[in-house]
Amino acid sequence: MDGSTSDTPNLFGVFDQPAQLPARALPTAAEGPFAAVAIEKSVDRALDYAIPKTLVGSVVVGQRVRVPLGRGNKPNFGYVTAIKPTTDYRDPSKIKPLLGIDDKRVLIPPTLMELACWMSRYYIAPLGLVLECIIPSAVKKRTGVGYITFVQLAKPREEVQAFLEKAKAPKRRAVLARLLQLEPGHSVELLRLAKEAGVKPNTVRKLAGLGWISLKAEVDLPGMTADTLVVPATEVSIALNEDQQKVFDDILPRLSPPAGVDGSTQPSPSAGFSVNLLMGVTGSGKTEVYLQCIERVLAQGRQAIVLVPEIALTPQTARRFVARFGKVAILHSGLSAGTRHKYWQQIATGQAQVIVGARSAIFAPVPNLGMIVVDEEHESSYKQDQLPRYHGRDVAVKRAQLEKVPILLGSATPSLEMYERVRREATAGNAENHHGGTEARRATRNSADHSQRHDLKQIDQSRVAAGAKSSSVELPSVPPCLRGDSSSSNYHLLSLPRRVRGLSLPHVEVIDMKQEMRMRRGVNLFSQRLEYMLTNTVAQGHQAILLLNRRGYSNYVHCPSCQHVVTCKYCDKTMTYHRSTGEHTLSAKIMASAHAGQLHCHYCLAVNTLPTQCPECGKLLSLFGLGTQRVEEEMQRKFPDIKFARVDSDTMRSAKDYEELLGKFGRKEIQVMLGTQMIAKGLDYPNVTLVGVISGDTALALPDFRAAERTFQLITQVAGRAGRGDLPGRVILQTFLPDDPTIQAAIKQDYVGFAERELISRKEVGLPPFARMARIVLRDEEADKVQQTAEELAGELAIAAAGTNVQIKGPMPCAVGRIAGYFRHQIVLQSPAATPLQRVLASVRARGLLNKSERIAVDVNPVSLL
Numbered sequence: 001m002d003g004s005t006s007d008t009p010n011l012f013g014v015f016d017q018p019a020q021l022p023a024r025a026l027p028t029a030a031e032g033p034f035a036a037v038a039i040e041k042s043v044d045r046a047l048d049y050a051i052p053k054t055l056v057g058s059v060v061v062g063q064r065v066r067v068p069l070g071r072g073n074k075p076n077f078g079y080v081t082a083i084k085p086t087t088d089y090r091d092p093s094k095i096k097p098l099l100g101i102d103d104k105r106v107l108i109p110p111t112l113m114e115l116a117c118w119m120s121r122y123y124i125a126p127l128g129l130v131l132e133c134i135i136p137s138a139v140k141k142r143t144g145v146g147y148i149t150f151v152q153l154a155k156p157r158e159e160v161q162a163f164l165e166k167a168k169a170p171k172r173r174a175v176l177a178r179l180l181q182l183e184p185g186h187s188v189e190l191l192r193l194a195k196e197a198g199v200k201p202n203t204v205r206k207l208a209g210l211g212w213i214s215l216k217a218e219v220d221l222p223g224m225t226a227d228t229l230v231v232p233a234t235e236v237s238i239a240l241n242e243d244q245q246k247v248f249d250d251i252l253p254r255l256s257p258p259a260g261v262d263g264s265t266q267p268s269p270s271a272g273f274s275v276n277l278l279m280g281v282t283g284s285g286k287t288e289v290y291l292q293c294i295e296r297v298l299a300q301g302r303q304a305i306v307l308v309p310e311i312a313l314t315p316q317t318a319r320r321f322v323a324r325f326g327k328v329a330i331l332h333s334g335l336s337a338g339t340r341h342k343y344w345q346q347i348a349t350g351q352a353q354v355i356v357g358a359r360s361a362i363f364a365p366v367p368n369l370g371m372i373v374v375d376e377e378h379e380s381s382y383k384q385d386q387l388p389r390y391h392g393r394d395v396a397v398k399r400a401q402l403e404k405v406p407i408l409l410g411s412a413t414p415s416l417e418m419y420e421r422v423r424r425e426a427t428a429g430n431a432e433n434h435h436g437g438t439e440a441r442r443a444t445r446n447s448a449d450h451s452q453r454h455d456l457k458q459i460d461q462s463r464v465a466a467g468a469k470s471s472s473v474e475l476p477s478v479p480p481c482l483r484g485d486s487s488s489s490n491y492h493l494l495s496l497p498r499r500v501r502g503l504s505l506p507h508v509e510v511i512d513m514k515q516e517m518r519m520r521r522g523v524n525l526f527s528q529r530l531e532y533m534l535t536n537t538v539a540q541g542h543q544a545i546l547l548l549n550r551r552g553y554s555n556y557v558h559c560p561s562c563q564h565v566v567t568c569k570y571c572d573k574t575m576t577y578h579r580s581t582g583e584h585t586l587s588a589k590i591m592a593s594a595h596a597g598q599l600h601c602h603y604c605l606a607v608n609t610l611p612t613q614c615p616e617c618g619k620l621l622s623l624f625g626l627g628t629q630r631v632e633e634e635m636q637r638k639f640p641d642i643k644f645a646r647v648d649s650d651t652m653r654s655a656k657d658y659e660e661l662l663g664k665f666g667r668k669e670i671q672v673m674l675g676t677q678m679i680a681k682g683l684d685y686p687n688v689t690l691v692g693v694i695s696g697d698t699a700l701a702l703p704d705f706r707a708a709e710r711t712f713q714l715i716t717q718v719a720g721r722a723g724r725g726d727l728p729g730r731v732i733l734q735t736f737l738p739d740d741p742t743i744q745a746a747i748k749q750d751y752v753g754f755a756e757r758e759l760i761s762r763k764e765v766g767l768p769p770f771a772r773m774a775r776i777v778l779r780d781e782e783a784d785k786v787q788q789t790a791e792e793l794a795g796e797l798a799i800a801a802a803g804t805n806v807q808i809k810g811p812m813p814c815a816v817g818r819i820a821g822y823f824r825h826q827i828v829l830q831s832p833a834a835t836p837l838q839r840v841l842a843s844v845r846a847r848g849l850l851n852k853s854e855r856i857a858v859d860v861n862p863v864s865l866l
């Protein structure tokens with residue numbers, strides 16, 4: 001970054017009235033300094049502009065500016081990424097001057113600028129687009145900002161004095177006389193001046209037209225920042241239990257501020273960047289550990305950012321932060337533009353101490369970051385599925401590294417990427433620095449015996465903290481500079497192997513649905529066991545959660561005579577039947593004509609009516625496959641007295657709907673919630689004693705190498721909702737594949753066992769986390785054309801990859817070969833290491849072959865391969 005940022009005006013300086021230069025007939029300016037500007041549009045590089053004399057010193061890195069672009073010199077917005085004395089342009093005389101500063105504030109502080117540049121490189125996204133995504137549009141548009149007009153004399157005091165002596169107009173005299181009372185060079189608010197002079201504001205303004213005074217509009221900062229953010233904290237810390245305390249003590253030294261921040265001169269040897277993966281079973285009190293770590297950081301006058309997968313789905317978690325700290329900004333999608341801007345301003349001034357939000361909260365411009373927490377780090381909703389296709393968790397790790405602060409990642413089911421990396425780096429760090437890795441390992445094993453559920457045999461547990469004898473003590477004898485790359489020793493695996501208050505994990509009972517089908521007549525969505533348990537649970541006044549990870553009624557409309565399956569006209573996907581609300585059907589396998597409802601495509605959102613007969617042979621159609629609507633129907637029929645609610649994106653239109661529903665569930669007005677993965681996350685209701693998984697298999701068959709991982713995570717997470725109060729929890733897991741190893745691991749809630757097995761098979765076939773992957777999806781309305789373009793691009797990639805260990809796979813049609821009328825082909829790049837892969841992509845990008853367009857999407861570290 002350029003040194004010129006050091007004299008950056010206060011982040012909240014006044015907004016400039018944009019300095020205007022005529023757009024046409026731009027003077028050329030060969031002299032420096034120059035500003036490199038990333039245009040908001042998708043120009044894939046920063047362009048140099050000359051800084052006009054009048055603006056030298058005012059233009060700084062991170063500001064939003066106006067620049068001419070293209071032949072017509074059309075004004076465009078962009079962000080200053082660097083100030084430089086010279087330019088690399090071959091003909092500097094052709095360089096255009098910058099038109100003006102749009103906003104005097106530094107919208108992108110230096111570290112965020114660095115982060116943006118990294119994202120642009122890493123995720124193959126134009127820098128301007130990355131910056132666009134970092135700054136909320138309400139901030140750019142300055143929504144809700146009030147202005148105050150200030151008045152100042154524009155002529156020498158003597159001249160004003162002389163004028164006063166002869167002028168007749170009493171009102172003007174009053175105004176000018178008042179201004180003369182000010183200290184030279186000072187200004188006064190227009191409204192106040194008018195009032196004090198006993199004139200109308202307009203009278204004052206007229207004096208500006210006559211040249212006597214100058215007016216200057218300044219942002220009403222007090223109005224912007226003084227607000228309701230401060231809510232009195234109502235909750236006090238809970239005393240940590242032994243496991244939590246061990247984890248906390250382990251992290252504590254890494255939470256200390258760098259030297260000087262708290263007046264100390266000695267830097268703590270472990271302060272700075274560290275990655276801490278907290279592997280804690282469901283209900284083990286991870287959130288309490290986050291809260292107490294954050295408390296420390298706030299006490300040092302620093303701020304914390306907390307990422308949660310989706311605010312709307314985790315209102316309980318968000319509330320706990322507010323209850324504990326008060327000055328918390330919760331960035332949820334329901335904020336008005338004005339509030340969003342206000343929050344941004346409050347964050348930037350350090351008034352908001354804790355920022356809680358979904359992935360984009362990682363861009364909060366906090367002035368003095370102390371730590372980052374990523375809750376449920378395994379969640380795929382951290383990945384953005386449009387440009388820039390970043391992963392919020394990975395960007396968070398990068399930001400922590402740039403800011404030299406610790407990051408705490410928590411999950412009961414860590415992503416294999418994170419787990420493998422932390423385990424590897426922690427071990428490497430230990431082996432390198434300790435020479436005692438094995439010893440530490442032995443010590444860990446001896447004392448880790450209480451964690452029966454975590455089969456620790458196979459992993460190198462050298463850094464699992466809880467239950468271990470402080471195994472991840474930092475290594476004071478080795479000065480930081482000798483530790484080599486920080487990544488070798490800054491990774492820590494921490495664990496909370498037990499639930500709080502001695503509660504046990506719920507018992508999981510597996511029901512083989514094949515057998516169930518043989519035993520009972522007809523199609524039964526609920527096994528006898530689940531029916532029994534449900535009745536029993538409700539009879540005892542307890543509550544239940546039922547999971548079915550598919551919405552709609554039936555995902556498979558099929559003709560039993562000719563085997564025709566109804567697919568979307570625009571996608572290679574079966575249509576899902578959605579019953580109209582209020583409609584009832586009488587049996588699961590029923591004539592289509594008895595149904596009223598529509599066919600929905602979950603890919604392109606197309607909606608059709610359900611055909612009355614098979615379009616191929618004219619016979620009657622059947623409905624196959626489960627959806628939440630169908631389970632709802634069966635609930636109504638079998639348990640007419642149970643008060644239950646269906647929770648999926650069709651019934652929950654807004655965050656408010658969901659909050660209301662959770663409120664009812666909390667007050668026990670609802671006995672059973674039936675829903676998609678929406679209800680699998682973070683819910684903490686002590687009265688829930690039963691969790692039913694209607695079909696454990698829905699995600700297993702997806703053509704994606706993460707299918708097993710997703711299945712394991714989902715089952716374990718939803719199982720974790722049971723038995724969080726004093727009563728033990730039970731889980732009924734229905735499956736057609738009771739012997740599948742993933743289902744087996746899920747039954748035992750054995751994360752380590754699952755992870756180790758899955759990692760071995762990923763390693764064998766060279767899939768992430770043992771390979772870096774990038775996926776390029778091309779699309780076109782014409783099948784031939786997309787194939788041809790894909791082949792050309794694959795050819796170029798192959799040339800760029802020659803002599804490297806980057807494999808180019810494809811082009812091949814995507815698993816979903818057509819979406820919304822577009823044919824889709826993909827090319828997958830894979831390499832054992834990240835760098836060569838990045839190099840290949842960079843070289844092809846530099847030739848303009850990956851430019852942003854509707855027809856090509858580059859996804860680095862994709863989370864889905866459909």
Ligand SMILES: Nc1ncnc2c1ncn2[C@@H]1O[C@H](COP(=O)(O)OP(=O)(O)OP(=O)(O)O)[C@@H](O)[C@H]1O
Pocket residue numbers: 238239240241244280281282283284285286287288411412500501681682683684720
């Ligand atoms: N030391 C403690 N003693 C007693 N109760 C605790 C303690 N720590 C946390 N709790 C309580 O236990 C419950 C579960 O804690 P928390 O929600 O933090 O678990 P978690 O690990 O984040 O769960 P999950 O991952 O399943 O969402 C909460 O109600 C919390 O208040």
Ligand SMILES: [Zn+2]
Pocket residue numbers: 568569570571573601602603604605606819820
């Ligand atoms: Zn479709």
